[in-house]
Amino acid sequence: MKNKIVYTLFILIAVFALCNSFVIENPYFKISKKDVKLKIPKGFPKPNYNFKKNKLSPDIFVLGRKLFYDNLLSKDHSVSCASCHQRIAAFAHIDHKLSHGIYAKIGTRNVPALQNLIWKDAYMWDGGVTSFEMQPINPITSPIEMDESLANVILKLQANKEYVKLFKKAYKDTLINSERILKALAQFTGLMITANSRYDKYMQKKDTFSLAEKNGLQLFRTKCASCHKEPLFTDNSYRNNGIKMDSSLNDFGRGRLTEIEKDYQLFKVPGLRNIEMTYPYMHDGRFKKLKDVIEHYSNTANHSEKADTLVSRIGSLSAQQKKELLSFLLTLTDKEFLYDRRFADPAMLQ
Amino acid sequence: MKTTLHISICVAILWVAMSFTGDLKSKKNNGSPVSISFEHFVGNEILKLDSANYKNALGQTFTISKFKYYVSNFHFKNSAGKDVTIGGSFLINEDEEETKKILLAKIPEGNYTSMDFIIGVDSLHNCSGAQSGALDPVNAMYWAWNTGYIFLKLEGQAATSLSPGHFFEYHIGGYKQPTNCIRKISFDLSKSESITKEIKIKVNVLEILKTPSAIDFSKLSSVTDLKNATVIADNYKDMFELISDEK
Numbered sequence: 001m002k003n004k005i006v007y008t009l010f011i012l013i014a015v016f017a018l019c020n021s022f023v024i025e026n027p028y029f030k031i032s033k034k035d036v037k038l039k040i041p042k043g044f045p046k047p048n049y050n051f052k053k054n055k056l057s058p059d060i061f062v063l064g065r066k067l068f069y070d071n072l073l074s075k076d077h078s079v080s081c082a083s084c085h086q087r088i089a090a091f092a093h094i095d096h097k098l099s100h101g102i103y104a105k106i107g108t109r110n111v112p113a114l115q116n117l118i119w120k121d122a123y124m125w126d127g128g129v130t131s132f133e134m135q136p137i138n139p140i141t142s143p144i145e146m147d148e149s150l151a152n153v154i155l156k157l158q159a160n161k162e163y164v165k166l167f168k169k170a171y172k173d174t175l176i177n178s179e180r181i182l183k184a185l186a187q188f189t190g191l192m193i194t195a196n197s198r199y200d201k202y203m204q205k206k207d208t209f210s211l212a213e214k215n216g217l218q219l220f221r222t223k224c225a226s227c228h229k230e231p232l233f234t235d236n237s238y239r240n241n242g243i244k245m246d247s248s249l250n251d252f253g254r255g256r257l258t259e260i261e262k263d264y265q266l267f268k269v270p271g272l273r274n275i276e277m278t279y280p281y282m283h284d285g286r287f288k289k290l291k292d293v294i295e296h297y298s299n300t301a302n303h304s305e306k307a308d309t310l311v312s313r314i315g316s317l318s319a320q321q322k323k324e325l326l327s328f329l330l331t332l333t334d335k336e337f338l339y340d341r342r343f344a345d346p347a348m349l350q
Numbered sequence: 351m352k353t354t355l356h357i358s359i360c361v362a363i364l365w366v367a368m369s370f371t372g373d374l375k376s377k378k379n380n381g382s383p384v385s386i387s388f389e390h391f392v393g394n395e396i397l398k399l400d401s402a403n404y405k406n407a408l409g410q411t412f413t414i415s416k417f418k419y420y421v422s423n424f425h426f427k428n429s430a431g432k433d434v435t436i437g438g439s440f441l442i443n444e445d446e447e448e449t450k451k452i453l454l455a456k457i458p459e460g461n462y463t464s465m466d467f468i469i470g471v472d473s474l475h476n477c478s479g480a481q482s483g484a485l486d487p488v489n490a491m492y493w494a495w496n497t498g499y500i501f502l503k504l505e506g507q508a509a510t511s512l513s514p515g516h517f518f519e520y521h522i523g524g525y526k527q528p529t530n531c532i533r534k535i536s537f538d539l540s541k542s543e544s545i546t547k548e549i550k551i552k553v554n555v556l557e558i559l560k561t562p563s564a565i566d567f568s569k570l571s572s573v574t575d576l577k578n579a580t581v582i583a584d585n586y587k588d589m590f591e592l593i594s595d596e597k
Contacts, residue, residue, distance in 0.1 A: 128496040129495070129497050130497040131477055131479050133480040134497060137487055151488050177486065177488070178480065178487055178488050179480040179481060179486065181480075183479075186479075258576075
């Protein structure tokens with residue numbers, strides 16, 4: 001009998017120890033120095049944000065990762081950054097036109113993907129945010145997203161033993177301030193770099209394209225690439241793409257910001273990488289499918305008075321051209337990025 | 351025995367520390383720190399938050415509940431034409447007494463003929479990413495959705511204001527042309543005979559509502575937009591007045 005108890009206890013302890021080591025020291029989630037090394041992909045320009053004043057380190061990255069996935073950032077601990085920025089959707093909000101934040105409130109814009117952020121010169125659909133590090137203040141303090149103050153976030157983190165430990169590990173002392181929070185988030189999100197799609201491999205002659213994909217790329221270059229400039233697939237400009245303003249949203253885009261008439265209803269040209277996964281599309285998520293987007297540029301956009309001249313000159317596309325364009329766009333999916341273990345939530349067992 | 355050991359260790363540490371500061375002093379003893387006090391007035395009355403009633407140029411009565419602003423980039427020029435620049439921003443807040451007197455780093459001895467600074471935060475520091483201290487966004491002087499610092503906040507109540515609760519709220523910022531709200535303030539110090547140690551500046555809130563544009567609370571009770579911001583910025587340009595500089 002006694003033996004049995006000792007034996008059971010031994011098994012229990014062994015199982016516990018195994019579980020423990022699996023959860024805490026699972027090598028899948030371990031971040032090494034190599035993992036946080038900034039590698040500029042071949043053919044990419046110099047990034048606008050270069051981590052010079054925010055030296056990349058595994059411990060700061062891990063802190064940023066924890067913050068990104070933590071509901072604590074929101075007022076009632078109901079949503080995290082990852083609620084609307086999902087890894088599988090290149091950190092857009094899959095299948096959501098407009099996202100719901102705290103208290104189930106619905107926002108007015110479609111969540112943009114988080115990828116290749118350090119090459120952008122401004123953030124948000126209207127480009128209102130010009131500082132990469134300061135961007136997270138928007139979702140944290142917005143009354144319809146996380147509705148929390150930075151001061152409160154700091155208080156909550158200071159009261160959390162695990163965070164005190166992580167800050168100490170990352171910054172060598174236990175000071176918790178907004179600068180450190182924002183810089184940690186910048187390390188985690190800034191390294192979300194996608195450059196390993198089939199398109200990239202084709203460009204590097206490591207993969208081949210089907211005839212349809214080749215024709216699609218050709219067509220893309222003549223019709224779309226002046227705004228969706230390779231290799232980032234955006235020229236970082238603001239344009240009217242010919243969609244009619246939704247009067248229930250009344251979103252004036254860049255005009256709200258600059259108060260200049262010509263900027264009304266202009267929105268930032270989004271990059272198109274991983275576009276297969278970032279549905280629905282446009283700044284208000286009005287198009288469910290990629291074929292709807294292509295249909296818009298081939299048809300309705302041509303009749304819009306306000307559309308950018310580069311949009312209205314696209315002209316109508318044949319059924320075959322539409323198919324080929326679509327096949328090309330699907331080559332922009334980067335599975336290595338979408339399944340990159342560095343960006344996975346360590347609280348979720350894979 | 352143990353106590354003696356402790357005392358001797360303490361003495362040793364103290365001695366090392368003292369010799370270290372002494373060393374610092376001897377090396378850097380070529381200037382003195384300059385303090386600048388900002389004294390807040392409404393006309394000729396000392397500003398009192400919430401309780402006192404004031405009148406603007408149009409005779410409209412109002413109270414003030416919040417008054418805070420950034421001053422940055424202090425710059426001194428001496429008679430030999432030499433410049434001393436002390437970068438950085440300070441947040442002056444009527445509600446926090448200790449913020450109203452700032453201490454600038456040591457500046458070398460000399461005959462200073464002029465001093466200037468800006469109200470606001472320069473474009474470089476508007477775009478420098480996450481910062482701590484005066485420029486920590488936790489100070490609620492930062493616009494998240496349209497990157498940039500709020501240079502000045504003036505809030506209060508006026509019976510003539512048509513806003514809910516008769517509030518008025520002027521949040522002024524913007525560092526880009528043509529709606530740049532940074533204003534440079536210059537003072538003549540040529541009457542100073544030696545190094546200026548303590549500078550007192552009178553800040554007249556009434557000036558924000560007066561010249562060149564007299565603000566009518568019934569027409570303009572809330573400013574967070576760019577166009578009206580420059581109107582207020584042109585007004586706040588002359589709210590500073592040098593009242594004394596002790597030598």
